[in-house]
Amino acid sequence: MPVRKIVIQKPALTPFNxxxxxxxxxxxxxTVIRFTQGLRATTNLSDYNPWGIWIGFDLLVGVxxxxxxxxxxxxxxxxxxxxxxxxxRPAILTGFLGYALVVLALHYDVGRPWRLPYPFxxxxxxxxxxxxxxxxxxxYLTVLFIEFTPAALEWLGxxxxxxxxxxxxxxxxxxxxxxSTLHQSSLGALFLIAPSKLHPLWxxxxxxxxxxxxxxxxxLSMVIFEGSLAHKHFHDKMDAEHLREADGVALGFAKAASWxxxxxxxxxxxxxxxxxxxxxxGTGYGLWFLVEMLGFVLLPCYFYAIxxxxxxLKIIRRTAVWTVLGIVVNRFNVGLIAxxxxxxxxxxxxxxxxxxxxxxxxxxIGILAYKxxxxxxPILYAHPDYDAH
Amino acid sequence: MSISRRRxxxxxxxxxxGTTLGRSAHAAGNTQFAGYPDSLGVLFDATRCIGCRKCEExxxxxxxxxxxxxxxxxxxxxxxxxxxDAKTYTVVNRYENVxxxxxxLYRKIQCNHCLEPACASACFVRAFTKNSNGAVTYDESVCVxxxxxxxxxxxxxxxxEYDKAFTPRIMKxxxxxxxxxxxxxxxCVESCPAEALxxxxxxxxxxxARERIGLFPGRYIDHIYGETEMGGTAWLTLSGVPxxxxxxxxxxxxxxxxxxxxxxxxxxPVVASMWPVLLTGVYAxxxxxxxIAREEKAAAVAEAxxxxxxxxxxxxxxxxxxxxxxKKSAIDKEVKKALxxxxxxxxxESAAAPADVPEKKPS
Numbered sequence: 001m002p003v004r005k006i007v008i009q010k011p012a013l014t015p016f017n018x019x020x021x022x023x024x025x026x027x028x029x030x031t032v033i034r035f036t037q038g039l040r041a042t043t044n045l046s047d048y049n050p051w052g053i054w055i056g057f058d059l060l061v062g063v064x065x066x067x068x069x070x071x072x073x074x075x076x077x078x079x080x081x082x083x084x085x086x087x088x089r090p091a092i093l094t095g096f097l098g099y100a101l102v103v104l105a106l107h108y109d110v111g112r113p114w115r116l117p118y119p120f121x122x123x124x125x126x127x128x129x130x131x132x133x134x135x136x137x138x139x140y141l142t143v144l145f146i147e148f149t150p151a152a153l154e155w156l157g158x159x160x161x162x163x164x165x166x167x168x169x170x171x172x173x174x175x176x177x178x179x180s181t182l183h184q185s186s187l188g189a190l191f192l193i194a195p196s197k198l199h200p201l202w203x204x205x206x207x208x209x210x211x212x213x214x215x216x217x218x219x220l221s222m223v224i225f226e227g228s229l230a231h232k233h234f235h236d237k238m239d240a241e242h243l244r245e246a247d248g249v250a251l252g253f254a255k256a257a258s259w260x261x262x263x264x265x266x267x268x269x270x271x272x273x274x275x276x277x278x279x280x281x282g283t284g285y286g287l288w289f290l291v292e293m294l295g296f297v298l299l300p301c302y303f304y305a306i307x308x309x310x311x312x313l314k315i316i317r318r319t320a321v322w323t324v325l326g327i328v329v330n331r332f333n334v335g336l337i338a339x340x341x342x343x344x345x346x347x348x349x350x351x352x353x354x355x356x357x358x359x360x361x362x363x364x365i366g367i368l369a370y371k372x373x374x375x376x377x378p379i380l381y382a383h384p385d386y387d388a389h
Numbered sequence: 390m391s392i393s394r395r396r397x398x399x400x401x402x403x404x405x406x407g408t409t410l411g412r413s414a415h416a417a418g419n420t421q422f423a424g425y426p427d428s429l430g431v432l433f434d435a436t437r438c439i440g441c442r443k444c445e446e447x448x449x450x451x452x453x454x455x456x457x458x459x460x461x462x463x464x465x466x467x468x469x470x471x472x473x474d475a476k477t478y479t480v481v482n483r484y485e486n487v488x489x490x491x492x493x494l495y496r497k498i499q500c501n502h503c504l505e506p507a508c509a510s511a512c513f514v515r516a517f518t519k520n521s522n523g524a525v526t527y528d529e530s531v532c533v534x535x536x537x538x539x540x541x542x543x544x545x546x547x548x549x550e551y552d553k554a555f556t557p558r559i560m561k562x563x564x565x566x567x568x569x570x571x572x573x574x575x576x577c578v579e580s581c582p583a584e585a586l587x588x589x590x591x592x593x594x595x596x597x598a599r600e601r602i603g604l605f606p607g608r609y610i611d612h613i614y615g616e617t618e619m620g621g622t623a624w625l626t627l628s629g630v631p632x633x634x635x636x637x638x639x640x641x642x643x644x645x646x647x648x649x650x651x652x653x654x655x656x657x658p659v660v661a662s663m664w665p666v667l668l669t670g671v672y673a674x675x676x677x678x679x680x681i682a683r684e685e686k687a688a689a690v691a692e693a694x695x696x697x698x699x700x701x702x703x704x705x706x707x708x709x710x711x712x713x714x715x716k717k718s719a720i721d722k723e724v725k726k727a728l729x730x731x732x733x734x735x736x737x738e739s740a741a742a743p744a745d746v747p748e749k750k751p752s
Binding site for chain 2: 035036037038039040043045046047048050051074077078079080109110111112113115116118119122123124125127128129130131132134170174175177178181182185186189190191192193194195196197205208342
């Protein structure tokens, strides 16, 4: 397990290692409790609130924020924007890690995780949007894994296997976009079945479209955000191509994100008009909806545009963080806050600290895995022995 | 497997390609599933219920559920609102001070056994079955425990055994399916001392309900709850006060759960078939754009090179010609010089030896 390896190999008690170590230990303890005592002992889930933050955050937010992989590889390989080439590998890596962690987190949430393959091998509930999500996530995780393998194979020196995988790049990229379109949108469509439980300002026949379009924004913003983090901490790992292209990636992605956010805002307004939910804007939920729409959609749309026009990377990076936060707000709203809005506050859900503990644990594993991989494999630089693909 | 439309939608979702186009035309037509013919149901008449909890007791007994902390005879339990839980398939709640009612009112809650159940539509392992007799049953042997059925159910009926670490199940009323197939009545119906529960074929129950409303228009609200709610349910409710006063939602609409999600599912084959075509097209366009750019660049380079070469050639030729000319003139010059030199030498020689030459040419 790479996690342990890092902790043991570097006995240096840096604050990062200490904090990460504590989180991992606490996470493992909660893991034991979860799988021996059950969900009641570790969560605040109830019969009214069957889904908590392990779905609302780990699944809904996790999948949206892992969208950088399909967005970047599509931009580079399908749309031929070769100037983003150096951003593809880090984006694929974070996408792969993101999906792997989503699947890991699902093992905590479902009652009998060892049965997760049942929808594929025992009985197919194809009328369920969740089946679509499950099938696409499983397939896309596989696609991301294959897309990621060239880096690992270069690291291991397996030239032949690598050249075979590289030939599949275009097919995998197209397959990845198809699968991402389907499951990003169907995560939103999961809630179409419950119009009586989701607040009318968030419930819309366009839910699927909203989730898909906002996942593009999430992907673009995460690439910018991760790029700036990587520059801070792994600058020495980057080669000339990466360093030369990095600013262009941030500028190009900021511009794209601004446009997509503008489109997203417009379809949201159309959605409100279509369900004629204007009247709710004056309520408490309406105020919160306006905070989301103006503060986390229109505002970043504006600042991305300014940042791209003035070529101001500082504005762009801050906007990326804000936008990522906005995605969290949106997914929380649909999955948790505006869901069950009709129930009295005594029946509403608030996460147990152990639920939060597992979510933090999962993120920490992701960061540690990312750290291990970028320090060992050619992610932020091109391997000198191989041609770019 | 049960309903043909659901099945169809499933195929559509799974196949993701145009192989089901023939059926698509059929399903897109104006066909409608109105429930299994002769399926069973129960009519609950809230104006008759006395809140004795006998139904709860019978349910607990026939389903072999764990005994509750307080006995069923203890009506103090009715003080607070309860819901179904992992140990209770049905509960009766009391509603006090309802406008228009003389005394407290009661409502029994249990699975309504929808005609097109949201739980069954939502389940990704088909753990739920809508049986042709009307009962919606659950198969724990395939359940993964995702709890999407609980999200989907508009009546908030399915519950979960959160306490169990290894074998948690969804728990919900089965319409006493095992008793129904043996020809017995559901436990609750059998035990009701007030005839608040009427068992029968759903279509007959609808007639009975209408008769009651017709005979006692002052006693009933003119609506049979469950006739159309969420596409219709096998269990029906009559009430003397607006249903919301009994904690029942009046905003569920008449659209069934599969109807709500079929649009999203029908997008699957479109995306799966159109996206690769469009994206390959975009790829081809970007490739061609790059290729043309490359070719134009190559052509421009070639032209520039050719021009430069031609210019160089001209220059070279000129230089060569000049060099030739120079060389020639140099030779001429040298020759001339040599000749002059020779002539000069000769003249000097002849001048230096005049004695040797007796005769002089006349000049």
